[in-house]
Each structure stands twice: as structure tokens, then as C-alpha cells.
Amino acid sequence: xxxxxxxxxxxxxxxxxxxxxxxxxxxxxxxxxxxxxxxxxxxxxxxxxxxxxxxxxxxxxxxxxxxxxxxxxxxxxxxxxxxxxxxxxxxxxxxxxxxxxxxxxxxxxxxxxxxxxxxxxxxxxxxxxxxxxxxxxxxxxxxxxxxxxxxxxxxxxxxxxxxxxxxxxxxxxxxxxxxxxxxxxxxxxxxxxxxxxxxxxxxxxxxxxxxxxxxxxxxxxxxxxxxxxxxxxxxxxxxxxxxxxxxxxxxxxxxxxxxxxxxxxxxxxxxxxxxxxxxxxxxxxxxxxxxxxxxxxxxxxxxxxxxxxxxxxxxxxxxxxxxxxxxxxxxxxxxxxxx
Amino acid sequence: xxxxxxxxxxxxxxxxxxxxxxxxxxxxxxxxxxxxxxxxxxxxxxxxxxxxxxxxxxxxxxxxxxxxxxxxxxxxxxxxxxxxxxxxxxxxxxxxxxxxxxxxxxxxxxxxxxxxxxxxxxxxxxxxxxxxxxxxxxxxxxxxxxxxxxxxxxxxxxxxxxxxxxxxxxxxxxxxxxxxxxxxxxxxxxxxxxxxxxxxxxxxxxxxxxxxxxxxxxxxxxxxxxxxxxxxxxxxxxxxxxxxxxxxxxxxxxxxxxxxxxxxxxxxxxxxxxxxxxxxxxxxxxxxxxxxxxxxxxxxxxxxxxxxxxxxxxxxxxxxxxxxxxxxxxxxxxxxxxx
DNA sequence: TTGTAGGCGTTATCAC
DNA sequence: GTGATAACGCCTACAA
Numbered sequence: 001x002x003x004x005x006x007x008x009x010x011x012x013x014x015x016x017x018x019x020x021x022x023x024x025x026x027x028x029x030x031x032x033x034x035x036x037x038x039x040x041x042x043x044x045x046x047x048x049x050x051x052x053x054x055x056x057x058x059x060x061x062x063x064x065x066x067x068x069x070x071x072x073x074x075x076x077x078x079x080x081x082x083x084x085x086x087x088x089x090x091x092x093x094x095x096x097x098x099x100x101x102x103x104x105x106x107x108x109x110x111x112x113x114x115x116x117x118x119x120x121x122x123x124x125x126x127x128x129x130x131x132x133x134x135x136x137x138x139x140x141x142x143x144x145x146x147x148x149x150x151x152x153x154x155x156x157x158x159x160x161x162x163x164x165x166x167x168x169x170x171x172x173x174x175x176x177x178x179x180x181x182x183x184x185x186x187x188x189x190x191x192x193x194x195x196x197x198x199x200x201x202x203x204x205x206x207x208x209x210x211x212x213x214x215x216x217x218x219x220x221x222x223x224x225x226x227x228x229x230x231x232x233x234x235x236x237x238x239x240x241x242x243x244x245x246x247x248x249x250x251x252x253x254x255x256x257x258x259x260x261x262x263x264x265x266x267x268x269x270x271x272x273x274x275x276x277x278x279x280x281x282x283x284x285x286x287x288x289x290x291x292x293x294x295x296x297x298x299x300x301x302x303x304x305x306x307x308x309x310x311x312x313x314x315x316x317x318x319x320x321x322x323x324x325x326x327x328x329x330x331x332x333x334x335x336x337x338x339x
Numbered sequence: 340x341x342x343x344x345x346x347x348x349x350x351x352x353x354x355x356x357x358x359x360x361x362x363x364x365x366x367x368x369x370x371x372x373x374x375x376x377x378x379x380x381x382x383x384x385x386x387x388x389x390x391x392x393x394x395x396x397x398x399x400x401x402x403x404x405x406x407x408x409x410x411x412x413x414x415x416x417x418x419x420x421x422x423x424x425x426x427x428x429x430x431x432x433x434x435x436x437x438x439x440x441x442x443x444x445x446x447x448x449x450x451x452x453x454x455x456x457x458x459x460x461x462x463x464x465x466x467x468x469x470x471x472x473x474x475x476x477x478x479x480x481x482x483x484x485x486x487x488x489x490x491x492x493x494x495x496x497x498x499x500x501x502x503x504x505x506x507x508x509x510x511x512x513x514x515x516x517x518x519x520x521x522x523x524x525x526x527x528x529x530x531x532x533x534x535x536x537x538x539x540x541x542x543x544x545x546x547x548x549x550x551x552x553x554x555x556x557x558x559x560x561x562x563x564x565x566x567x568x569x570x571x572x573x574x575x576x577x578x579x580x581x582x583x584x585x586x587x588x589x590x591x592x593x594x595x596x597x598x599x600x601x602x603x604x605x606x607x608x609x610x611x612x613x614x615x616x617x618x619x620x621x622x623x624x625x626x627x628x629x630x631x632x633x634x635x636x637x638x639x640x641x642x643x644x645x646x647x648x649x650x651x652x653x654x655x656x657x658x659x660x661x662x663x664x665x666x667x668x669x670x671x672x673x674x675x676x677x678x
Numbered sequence: 679t680t681g682t683a684g685g686c687g688t689t690a691t692c693a694c
Numbered sequence: 695g696t697g698a699t700a701a702c703g704c705c706t707a708c709a710a
Contacts, residue, residue, distance in 0.1 A: 356696075356697085357697045358697090359696075359697065359698080359699095360696060371695090373695065373696085374695065374696095377695080377696085396702090398702095399702045400701085400702055
């Protein structure tokens, strides 16, 4: 029953036709005219033997793997879950499968090899910090790849979201509530998303005629956010509101506020980028800016599928960005914390 | 510069040797005696041309893909991040790459095809609920696969953690603090992990000579946990402590407790399975049971690599399981909530 | 409507 | 020490 390997030849023999015929039937060759009964016989044989085309042979012949790759820094960052979902769905729509890997367990090297060896037809990179060596190599490889949610340093090959607009939305919400001393808990130094969000904060403050508040950088983790927020609160004139670059850091930042014996939103309002399920279950529920992450994944795959090796892409995805107001933001108490 | 495809033949021509020689050099064939200068020439040609072996051709020839698959229900569940990390590292150790996919974006079908077509050498399934049809098919496929963190219904092909012991540890912690009315916020009905954790709770209660407290099931999500906890609190004689089957549900459960105007741990103590970064940043920091998730991923790949198609595996991974006491558990106030 | 034949890039088994 | 040659399983002009 369990045959290790059923080939086209086995099916052909059973159906008493040539392998070529089986191949065309299996591939639904439109330019094939065949007697219904013959097709029946072939299909029956395929079913009976449990035949599945060997992908290696097929790829060797057609130089297409019907597979895309997505590489990211860390599965623990929940924003990637959403991106992956969109990318997987898009790949499935193209009749391909998406394979995902991270740099926590293994390096980018493995996925680069997949690409170099033609085992995947394209690679999506969601943040490959400090891998500029490999990136240069990638660019020499005459093969489709794209950065997701992050601009590529040398070549123009990326799709990003409008992080600047998201930041403005957040800051405008705080300004609308009456805040004037609005600090920024930024992302990691040099990270491209962090840069764009900081720029948005800066622009919105300027537009509102407000002085640029204090800014401190931190990794996109609770621990990073906690440390950064502590620094912000230690300042002589602490902010009445904070725009946090990422929801994970915000979780840590909230803890720092509690540690300091202060209350959110009475003493400090807080709004963060990226909306997660989690946000509405924090204490208090966190005001966030929702961005179209699944859409980003979807679009990335879509572009990969239709990209020529030397094309350049520099796209800011135009999708819905909205503020989800919850209970972590409120008008400032006059005088602010300590007043 | 950008050559679409450099083959063995190109290298052989440049190095003025036969393709066979190049192949042996590239593969470090130990049974090859070769003049050092020849090897030099070959290596130089490889470097100059940027040759990379074509994986399709190699797989066709050797019937090995050097690739393992891991399939899971949802990347948004953070416990999988840890499992993936271990699995990726183990695969890299075997000179393979691990590719991961989820059922949120596409179905299991794509990954089953990878396996059936020989594009991956084995498949790890971390929860494929309700896919029993595909599972049966998998078993007929004479190909290595394994369930992770979940027992397989028909065949014995799984590695799990000692969830029962984890549950006992949690309950014993609560009993040690003096709790007697210990409820259980269980996982989804029918989920295998949920079953094992419930069994542990039941056993620990019996061993402590305590009556089995109330139990209510919920999905492993904040929303599920919130609803279930609300139900538990509405009972005439609410528990003084809750053993929650999963950290995600616990986050929702904490919110329900706050909604009810109660305090953790004064009115209700709470302990949950699986330790995440996040846990120490909740309000209050959540007491958890840490399980060796990365180890589970590692072991899964290890077994896949050395499994014969008809072998059966039923392993309870023997790794460190420890209670991480934080501030969500404390001795009960005499009389309990409302007393 | 069906069959034939060549080759995709490797590796393994020989022979020289 | 090195080279020739035959598969691996499939696709696709082209021929019949």
C-alpha cells in the first residue's frame, strides 16, 4: 500500500497510455484534446496510486518552485503574525506556498540559499538588521526580493506603510485632548520604522505649534519600553502624554508609570503604534493606531510575483490607518503630574 | 555580471576538469583523492562564477530536500515563537532549513503537498485541529511526520510536554498558599493540551484532599479568558484562586477580575501555564509555570531527522518545568471575596 | 488523439 | 587522480 515513490511512468503503465498524456492531464494542459474515457482512465490511475508530481523534477524542468519565502527577525513580535497572515493568503491565491523563517533560530543564510538555489521564487525580508553584507549579495543574485516595512539601504526594493501618517494621527489625538508636553518613546536607533514614526511625531508637533518634547529610544520590547519610560518620567518637567512607537514597548512603559506611582491616563496619557488584541485587555485598555499589516504582507507577495529581477520598487502602501481610542488617553489634568 | 544560472558544467569548463570532479570537490567527498592544485583551480572557478548547486537537480538525484516543515494554527499565539526558535536551531544543526506555515493564511494543504512532493523531508504539526481527514492521508504517505505538543488521535506519532506536571505545580503552589476553593479556567473543549492540564489540576486537588472546584472552558485567547473568568466570578461562592490553562486567556481573565471591581491577588489569586516576557509586565505581574518550549521544537526536529516512516513515537519530553512566582498569587484573605 | 525524444543539473558507478 | 556515462522524474516541441 505504502509505495515510496509513484512516478508518472507508474501511472502511465496502469492507465495504458504514454507518460506524456498523463503529464498533460495532470497539468490540465488546455491545448490538449483527449477522449473523455482516456482522461477518466488516467485520473483513476492517479487516484488509485496516490500519485503526486515530484516537485524537484518539475522545478528542474521549469525553473519555478511555486514557493515564496518570508524572513523576519523574531516570531515573538506579534505584529509579524498579521503580516504573515496576509502574505500566506496572497501566496495561496497565486497557487504558491509561503514559507516563513526567523533569525532567532537560524540565520538569514539558509533562506538566502533557498533563493540562490531556486527553491523559492522570491524572498520577502521583514527587517534584516545589520545584514548589509548579505543584502548586497542578494542584489547581485538576479532574483526577486523585497524588503517589507523597512526601506532597503542601497537599492530601491521595498514596500512600507505610512508610519509617518500613523504617528501624526496619534499626536493629533493627544493635541486634540489638550496635551502640550508630548514626549516620544521611539523605536531602536537606526531602525527605519522608528525613524519614520519619529519624523511624524516631529512634524505633527511643529504643525501644532508645540515645542518638540523629549525623545528617548528603546527596542520594541516591554523591557526596552520600561527603561525608556522611566527615563522620561525622571525628567524635571515630565510629559503629560507619550507617543510610543510600538505596542510592545508600550506594555513595558505602562508598568514603569505604575512603578512611579502615577496613573494612566490621569497623570500620563499614552498612545502606541499597532493595534493588537491584547491592547484592549491591558490596564487601562491602550489607545493605539491600527495599520494595515496583513495588507502589507499581501502586497509584498503580489509584487514578488510580478517583479523582474532588475525592477525597482519603492511603495508606500495606501491602506486604512485609524486611531483606536481606548482608555489610556484623556485630557491632561492642569498642572500635570506632581502639580 | 548577473548570470541567471551557473551550472556545474560552467565551472568544469573554466577549471578544465570534468563535472564529476567539481561535484566531488563541492560536496567534500571524503573518498576523493585529488591533486591540491586541481582542487585549488576548481575552488577558484566556483568562487569566480559564484556557483551554487541547484537544489532541484540535487533533490531529484538524492531524494533529499534538506528541509523540514513546521505547521501551526496561528503565529499570533506567542508560545509558538519559542517552539519555532528551538526547531529552527535544531534544523540548522542538521544542515537543513526549517520552513514554518500557519493555517490562518492558507490551509494545511500546501504543506502536505510539500511533504508529498518530497520538497520537505519531514513535517511537524503543532495542532491541526479538525484536520483528521488530512491526518489520515498523512499516515498513508510513508513519510516522516510528527505532532508537537498534542497527541495524535490514531497513530502514535507525537512529542508532548508534561502538562499534567505543570498543572500540579501550579495547583500545589496555590494550595501551599492556603487556598481551598481553586477554580480551573481550562483550554478549549477537546484540545489535547487542555485535557492534560485539566487532569493535572484534578489530580492535584484530589491529592490535597480538596473538593474539585468549578471548571469552565475557553479558547486560548484574551477574549475567551475574559468571558470564562466572568462566569467563574458570577458563581454563588466564587473561588479564591484560579488555575488558568494558558497565559493568553489569563490576560483576559485579569481584565474580568478588574471589571468586577476585585483585586488580584487580594480577592483572587491567579496562575497560568507558559511563561512569556509579557507576564512580568502585566498588572500585577503574573505568576506562571515555565515549560521548555524551545526544547520541544528542538526535539521534534531531531526525531523527524531520525525517524523511519513506520516508526511510532510517543514521547513526553523530560525538561525543566518551574513555577515563576510573581505578584498575582498570595494567601487568601479569610472569608474570600465578599466576606 | 496520442506517442517520441531530448534535456533540465546533479550524483554515483564505472572505467581509464 | 580524473573522465565518461547513466540515471533521477518531469515537461514540451514535434511527429505520427
